[in-house]
Structures are given as C-alpha cells and as structure tokens.
Amino acid sequence: xxxxxxxxxxxxxxxDSGFGGLTVLRAxxxxxxxARYIYLGDTARLPYGSKSHDTIARYAVSSAKFLHEQGAxxxxxxxxxxxxxxxxxxxxxxxxxxxGVVQPGAHAASISTRSQKKxxxxxxxRERAVSESDGAESKGLRLSSxxxxxxxxxxxxxxxxxxxxxxxxxRALAAHNLNAYEKACPLLVPLVEEGxxxxxVTDEVLKIYLTExxxxxxxxxxxxxxxxxxxxxxxxxxxxxxTLNHPLTVIDSAKATAQAVAAHIGTNPPxxxxxxxxxTAAFYATDSIEKFERLGSGFLGQPxxxxxxxxxxx
Amino acid sequence: xxxxxxxxxxxxxxxDSGFGGLTVLRAxxxxxxxARYIYLGDTARLPYGSKSHDTIARYAVSSAKFLHEQGAxxxxxxxxxxxxxxxxxxxxxxxxxxxGVVQPGAHAASISTRSQKKxxxxxxxRERAVSESDGAESKGLRLSSxxxxxxxxxxxxxxxxxxxxxxxxxRALAAHNLNAYEKACPLLVPLVEEGxxxxxVTDEVLKIYLTExxxxxxxxxxxxxxxxxxxxxxxxxxxxxxTLNHPLTVIDSAKATAQAVAAHIGTNPPxxxxxxxxxTAAFYATDSIEKFERLGSGFLGQPxxxxxxxxxxx
Numbered sequence: 001x002x003x004x005x006x007x008x009x010x011x012x013x014x015x016d017s018g019f020g021g022l023t024v025l026r027a028x029x030x031x032x033x034x035a036r037y038i039y040l041g042d043t044a045r046l047p048y049g050s051k052s053h054d055t056i057a058r059y060a061v062s063s064a065k066f067l068h069e070q071g072a073x074x075x076x077x078x079x080x081x082x083x084x085x086x087x088x089x090x091x092x093x094x095x096x097x098x099x100g101v102v103q104p105g106a107h108a109a110s111i112s113t114r115s116q117k118k119x120x121x122x123x124x125x126r127e128r129a130v131s132e133s134d135g136a137e138s139k140g141l142r143l144s145s146x147x148x149x150x151x152x153x154x155x156x157x158x159x160x161x162x163x164x165x166x167x168x169x170x171r172a173l174a175a176h177n178l179n180a181y182e183k184a185c186p187l188l189v190p191l192v193e194e195g196x197x198x199x200x201v202t203d204e205v206l207k208i209y210l211t212e213x214x215x216x217x218x219x220x221x222x223x224x225x226x227x228x229x230x231x232x233x234x235x236x237x238x239x240x241x242x243t244l245n246h247p248l249t250v251i252d253s254a255k256a257t258a259q260a261v262a263a264h265i266g267t268n269p270p271x272x273x274x275x276x277x278x279x280t281a282a283f284y285a286t287d288s289i290e291k292f293e294r295l296g297s298g299f300l301g302q303p304x305x306x307x308x309x310x311x312x313x314x
Numbered sequence: 315x316x317x318x319x320x321x322x323x324x325x326x327x328x329x330d331s332g333f334g335g336l337t338v339l340r341a342x343x344x345x346x347x348x349a350r351y352i353y354l355g356d357t358a359r360l361p362y363g364s365k366s367h368d369t370i371a372r373y374a375v376s377s378a379k380f381l382h383e384q385g386a387x388x389x390x391x392x393x394x395x396x397x398x399x400x401x402x403x404x405x406x407x408x409x410x411x412x413x414g415v416v417q418p419g420a421h422a423a424s425i426s427t428r429s430q431k432k433x434x435x436x437x438x439x440r441e442r443a444v445s446e447s448d449g450a451e452s453k454g455l456r457l458s459s460x461x462x463x464x465x466x467x468x469x470x471x472x473x474x475x476x477x478x479x480x481x482x483x484x485r486a487l488a489a490h491n492l493n494a495y496e497k498a499c500p501l502l503v504p505l506v507e508e509g510x511x512x513x514x515v516t517d518e519v520l521k522i523y524l525t526e527x528x529x530x531x532x533x534x535x536x537x538x539x540x541x542x543x544x545x546x547x548x549x550x551x552x553x554x555x556x557t558l559n560h561p562l563t564v565i566d567s568a569k570a571t572a573q574a575v576a577a578h579i580g581t582n583p584p585x586x587x588x589x590x591x592x593x594t595a596a597f598y599a600t601d602s603i604e605k606f607e608r609l610g611s612g613f614l615g616q617p618x619x620x621x622x623x624x625x626x627x628x
Contacts, residue, residue, distance in 0.1 A: 044369045045359060050507070052602035055358045190504040193364075201518055208515070288366040313627055 010265060011036045013072025015063050017046040019292070020189075020228030021078030022299035024101065027258030028076070029279045032265060037281035038070050041296070042312065044286035047189060048081040049160025049227070056162065060086040061093045062312050066284070068094050076261055077101065080227050080253065081160050084168035097264065101228065104260035105253030106172035109155050109222045112249050113178060116221055154217045156248065157182045158209070158237075159226030160189065169226055181217035182226070185209045192229045193295065198236060206233070206240040214246055223248040231255075232299065283307040324579060325350045327386030329377050332360040333606070334503075334542030335392030336613035338415065341572030342390070343593045346579060351595040352384050355610070356626065358600035361503060362395040363474025363541070370476065374400040375407050376626050380598070382408050390575055391415065394541050394567065395474050398482035411578065415542065418574035419567030420486035423469050423536045426563050427492060430535055468531045470562065471496045472523070472551075473540030474503065483540055495531035496540070499523045506543045507609065512550060520547070520554040528560055537562040545569075546613065597621040 012035045014025050025039055042048075042063045048056045060082040064075055075098045077083045077090060083100030091098045155178050157169040164184040173180040187205050196202045214220065223241070225231060231252050241248055285292040289307045296304035326349045328339050339353055356362075356377045362370045374396040378389055389412045391397045391404060397414030405412045469492050471483040478498040487494040501519050510516045528534065537555070539545060545566050555562055599606040603621045610618035 044365060050605075051358060052605070055601050186508050187501075187504055190501055194500050201515060201522070204515055204518065287369050291364075291366070 009034050009036050010073045011038060011071045012261065013037075013064075013067030013070065013075045014039045014078050015042070015060075015067055015075065015082070016040075016079040016228060017042050017048040017059070017082065019043075019193075019296050019299045021076075022296055022304070023228050023231045023252075023254040024076060024078035024257050025281065026299070026301050027255045028261060029281075031258050031262045033279045035265075035279060037279060038067055038072055039281060039283045040067055040310070041283070041285045041292055043288070043292060044312070046287075047160070048079060048085075049162050049189060050186065051162060053085045053162075053166075056082060057086040057089040059312075061089050064090045064094055064098070066310065066312060068096060070282075070284075072096060074099070074261070074265070076257065078228055078254070078257065081162045084159075084163040084166040099257065099261055099264060101253045101257045102168045102172050102226075104256040105224050105226060105251060106169065106176055106178070107260070108251045108253070108256035109173060109224050110176035110178060112222055112251060113155075113176075116249070154220040155180045155222040155224055156213050156217050156220040157224045157226045158185050158188070158213070158230060160184065161186055163226055169224065180224075181213060181220065183209060183213040183216075185227075188233060189227065189229045192232050195298075197232050202233065202236055203240055203243075206236055207243065210237075210240055210244060210246075214244065220248060222251055224251045225253055228254050229299075284310045286310055286312050323348050323350045324387045325352060325385045326575065327351075327378075327381030327384065327389045328353045328392050329356070329374075329381055329389065329396070330354075330393040330542060331356050331362040331373070331396065333357075333507075333610050333613045335390075336610055336618070337542045337545045337566075337568040338390060338392035338571050339595065340613070340615050341569045342575060343595075345572050345576045347593045349579075349593060351593060352381055352386055352598070353595060354381055354598045354600075354624070355606055356600050357602070357606060358626070360601075361474070362393060362399075363476050363503060364500065365476060367399045367476075367480070370396060371400040371403040373626075375403050378404045378408055378412070380624065380626060382410060384596075384598075386410060388413070388575070388578070390571065392542055392568070392571065395476045398473075398477040398480040413571065413575055413578060415567045415571045416482045416486050416540075418570040419538050419540060419565060420483065420490055420492070421574070422565045422567070422570035423487060423538050424490035424492060426536055426565060427469075427490075430563070468534040469494045469536040469538055470527050470531050470534040471538045471540045472499050472502070472527070472544060474498065475500055477540055483538065494538075495527060495534065497523060497527040497530075499541075502547060503541065503543045506546050509612075511546050516547065516550055517554055517557075520550055521557065524551075524554055524558060524560075528558065534562060536565055538565045539567055542568050543613075598624045600624055600626050 014021055014037060018041050025037060040063055042059055045059050067075055074096055077087060077100040080101050083102045087100040155173050157180050159182060161184045164182040169182055170180045191202045231254050234250060283304055285307050289309050292307045293304050328335055328351060332355050354377055356373055359373050381389055388410055391401060391414040394415050397416045401414045469487050471494050473496060475498045478496040483496055484494045505516045545568050548564060597618055599621050603623050606621045607618050
C-alpha cells in the first residue's frame with residue numbers, strides 16, 4: 001500500500017455478494033482501462049438479497065475491508081443490496097472513496113426523464129413551427145421533472161427483497177424529484193444463476209412481476225434494473241415489455257455506476273490516463289473457485305481465470 | 315446441561331440452513347411428543363445448497379455445536395445438503411448421536427421398493443392361481459431388489475446442486491442395492507420461498523426438471539424428495555407426474571427421518587415415555603427473527619413464535 005502514490009494506475013476494488021457485480025466490472029473495463037481491478041465475490045455468504053440489515057452490513061464491511069487491505073484506492077459496491085443497506089456502514093469503515101450503485105442508477109433515471117421531457121417539449125415546439133429547439137432543450141433540461149398532471153413521473157425499480165424493503169431507490173429518486181415504485185423479484189437471481197436467460201419460464205416470471213408492477217405504476221416511463229444480475233435479463237425484459245405493449249426506457253444501474261466511477265476518477269485522477277495499458281483484474285471468492293470461474297464468465301462477458309479463495313470467516 | 319440425566323424428556327436438536335428442516339420437526343412432533351426440541355435455522359448463511367464442501371462443513375459444525383451447547387442429547391441434521399456434505403464432520407465434532415436425512419430417505423426407498431416387488435410377486439402368484447401369497451410375500455421381501463431385466467430399480471432423487479454433486483444418495487441407495495439417478499433442481503427452493511407452492515410457473519419448472527430426469531431414468535419407480543423444502547411441493551409434484559403420465563411412489567425424506575429418530579429413541583430411551591406432555595420447541599435463527607416467524611409457519615404447519623436471534627459469526 002505504501003507505494004500507492006508512486007503508481008500511475010488507480011486500484012479499483014469492486015465488491016459484490018457474488019457474480020452480479022461482474023456486470024459493473026464489465027462496464028468499467030472499457031471506460032477506465034488504465035486501472036488495476038480487484039474483484040471480491042462473497043459467494044460463501046450469498047445471497048444478501050433476502051437477509052437483514054445487520055447481517056448484510058457485517059458481511060459487506062468485512063468484504064470492503066479486505067479489498068482496502070489488498071490496495072484498493074477506491075471501492076465500488078457493485079451490489080444493490082449492500083449499497084441499499086450498508087453504504088454508510090462501509091463508508092464509515094474505510095478511508096477511501098466508496099461508490100455504490102443506487103445513486104448512479106437514480107441519476108441516470110433522472111437524466112433519462114429529462115430527455116423524455118425534452119422530447120415532449122421539442123415536439124410541442126415543432127407543432128408550433130418555432131425554430132427554438134436549442135432553447136427548448138435547455139428549458140427542458142432545467143424544468144422540474146414534474147408531469148403535466150402534477151404528479152412526478154414514475155420510475156419502476158426491479159430489485160431484491162432486501163433492496164426494496166430498504167427503500168433506498170425511493171429516497172435516491174426522490175432527491176431527483178422522481179417518484180418510484182419498487183418491485184421485489186426474488187426469482188430473477190435464481191433464474192439467471194440457473195442459466196435460464198432466454199427461457200419461456202423466465203419470460204413467464206417476468207410477465208407476472210411486470211404485470212403486477214405496472215398495475216401499481218401504470219404511468220411508469222423508466223424501468224430501473226436495481227440488481228446487478230438483471231442486465232443479463234435485459235433482452236428478456238424488453239421482450240416481455242413488448243408483449244405487454246408497455247415500452248419503457250430501461251436503465252441499467254451497472255452501466256450507470258461505471259460512468260459514475262469514470263466521472264469521479266476524471267475529476268480526481270490519482271495519476272490517471274498516463275498509460276494506455278490493458279486493464280488487469282484479480283479475482284477473489286469466499287466460496288468455490290471453480291464455480292466462480294464457471295459462472296462468472298457469463299457475467300463478465302469474457303473468461304474469468306486465476307480466481308483465489310479467501311476466507312472472511314462465517 | 316448438568317441436570318440432563320435428571321430430565322425425563324430427551325432434548326432433540328434440529329438443525330437446518332433455514333426453514334426446510336421445520337418439515338422434519340413437523341413430522342417429529344406427533345411421533346415423539348415427549349421430547350423437548352431446539353431448532354436452529356442458520357438463515358444468515360443460507361442457502362447451503364449452492365456452496366462448497368468446506369464452506370458447508372464449517373457452517374454446519376458451528377450450528378451443530380451451538381445446539382449441543384443448548385443441551386441437545388441427540389442432533390437431527392434436518393438439511394439434505396449438510397447431511398450429504400458434512401455428516402461425518404458433525405459426528406466427529408459432537409459426543410452425542412447425530413442423525414441425518416439421507417440414510418433414512420434411502421432406507422424408506424428400499425422398503426418401498428420391496429413392497430412394490432412384493433406386489434409384483436403376488437400378482438404373479440395370483441395369475442398362477444396358487445394360494446401361496448404368504449410364502450410369496452416373504453420371498454418377495456427377502457428377494458434382492460434387482461429387476462427382472464437384471465438392472466437394479468431406479469430411484470429418482472430430486473435435490474439441490476450440492477447434494478447431487480456429493481452423490482450421497484447414490485452411495486446410500488447403493489448400500490440397499492438400489493440404483494439412483496440424482497437431479498439437481500436449483501429453482502425449487504426459491505419457488506417455495508416465493509410462496510408459489512401451487513402456481514403454474516412452479517408446475518412448468520417441475521415439468522421441465524421431471525421430464526429431463528425421466529429421460530435419463532425412464533424406469534424409475536420411486537421419487538425421493540432429497541431436500542426438506544420439497545415436501546411443500548408434494549401436491550405439485552404428484553400433479554406434474556400425472557400430467558407426464560408417469561406415476562412414481564413419492565418418498566419424503568423429512569418423514570423418513572422422523573421415523574428413524576423415533577426408532578433410535580425407542581431403542582435407546584433416555585427416560586422416554588414417562589410423560590405424555592405437549593411437545594415444546596425453542597427456535598433460534600441467525601438472521602431476521604421476523605422473517606423466520608413469518609416464513610417458518612408454512613413449513614411447520616403451525617405458528618412459529620418466540621424465535622431468538624443467535625450470532626454464529628460470519
């Protein structure tokens with residue numbers, strides 16, 4: 001750790017209860033190729049999504065401390081449940097910047113809503129045949145995101161039970177003046193881990209969850225994927241929304257988080273962009289190495305090799 | 315613990331990674347009402363079913379030791395995964411009898427196969443119009459359970475990934491001269507915990523799993539439920555087998571285990587049957603008490619109250 005200030009590359013620690021956080025790493029690699037990455041999957045204690053705050057906080061803090069001990073300059077909590085329930089606990093336990101997935105997801109939803117608002121304004125502008133699109137755009141961007149009928153636009157958040165119960169997305173979206181409906185989808189992680197990414201049963205489960213959610217939030221415009229497993233289901237989700245004749249803008253919190261990390265590093269570069277090296281990643285798992293390598297590749301989109309086992313107790 | 319020898323009732327510790335073991339306790343209560351029960355659900359570290367041997371053994375041994383410290387005279391490992399992967403580890407770490415769920419399930423399958431064999435022999439006897447059914451019955455019971463074509467009868471075992479990979483059921487059934495086909499069903503536990511006990515999606519998932527399994531084991535006669543969550547799906551499983559036009563004798567390892575415990579206590583009674591008191595049960599969980607009480611009742615078939623939290627590390 002002592003030579004940290006002499007290193008040209010930042011070391012980014014990425015942590016998840018399992019494999020899902022690899023979708024965040026997948027988005028980070030092309031955005032910040034100069035970085036060294038250390039990934040920890042706390043697979044011996046997964047899933048976090050169905051457990052209580054105290055248990056999740058204990059697991060998440062010990063995982064975060066491990067990555068700091070391995071030399072991380074910056075920590076990405078690439079797990080919605082750990083972010084939703086334990087971001088503050090982690091931030092208080094570490095002397096380095098800690099970025100979670102909830103705020104970036106909410107921010108991306110906010111930007112997307114403004115673009116939609118902009119489109120509405122622009123079409124109104126066009127109807128009036130007034131060539132003021134630039135002005136309309138800036139007005140659109142500065143408008144509050146309150147809908148014409150006075151109610152805020154709805155963002156539909158799909159997440160695990162624990163993330164939903166924490167209402168972390170409701171709070172994060174409210175800060176952007178966006179109203180959220182959060183829907184717990186406990187079967188989606190097991191379906192992804194079964195490998196049923198494009199499967200009629202998964203489509204049927206999605207249809208049930210989305211129908212229930214859209215009954216509660218019929219005016220939803222944005223669908224926020226509030227679990228890092230869900231990006232693998234994005235094609236199935238889009239297919240199901242088409243079947244339901246209810247298109248929504250899909251926001252992937254994994255990609256949004258990678259952009260937030262890039263923005264953070266861009267404004268606070270610890271010797272960044274002095275090299276153009278191929279990114280390197282070291283992987284640790286608290287349970288079976290073989291299983292991590294086998295399942296992880298699907299999430300990372302490239303082979304996961306050289307995984308090392310670490311025992312964090314429990 | 316010191317007054318153990320003065321107590322008329324045995325104290326039976328029952329342990330599972332979560333709620334499934336409550337189906338074993340449910341079967342135990344009417345069979346051994348004189349006992350005092352202590353149940354531990356290691357819910358902070360569930361599920362065991364997808365984890366490695368070393369991790370499962372570490373969790374299971376610490377859970378078992380806790381129950382011994384609480385005064386258990388006898389321990390029931392009411393979890394197929396913990397039994398399959400860690401029964402010996404637990405037995406070596408405790409000075410009390412330890413009964414798992416795999417051997418009782420295999421024993422029940424063996425008895426059931428013999429009964430089926432007996433039925434075949436009896437019908438052959440009837441066809442010959444010879445009144446020797448008693449002799450035939452005893453011959454049938456003493457016959458090896460090898461089928462007419464020379465191959466052993468097939469037992470189809472449904473279980474978690476970890477239980478299947480351990481091949482504990484294959485070994486236990488081979489000791490009864492029974493050939494097993496083991497099928498991992500990773501989605502069944504999440505479906506039960508979602509509460510989709512009688513649900514078209516669950517029926518569809520069961521149809522897929524059972525069709526795959528019966529393609530590999532078309533001559534199966536017995537279906538062994540090798541996970542303590544699965545008894546809740548027994549009606550759905552029977553319904554699906556009927557749809558597939560493939561009736562099988564369904565053996566529930568939870569009930570079989572309760573009978574094995576009763577048999578063990580019957581032959582080694584620590585002051586048993588001196589009272590006819592209502593059974594008492596104390597419950598411990600390593601994660602949320604509220605969730606344990608809420609979900610546990612469905613497995614136990616009666617309210618689960620007074621659950622206490624215990625931290626076993628991790």
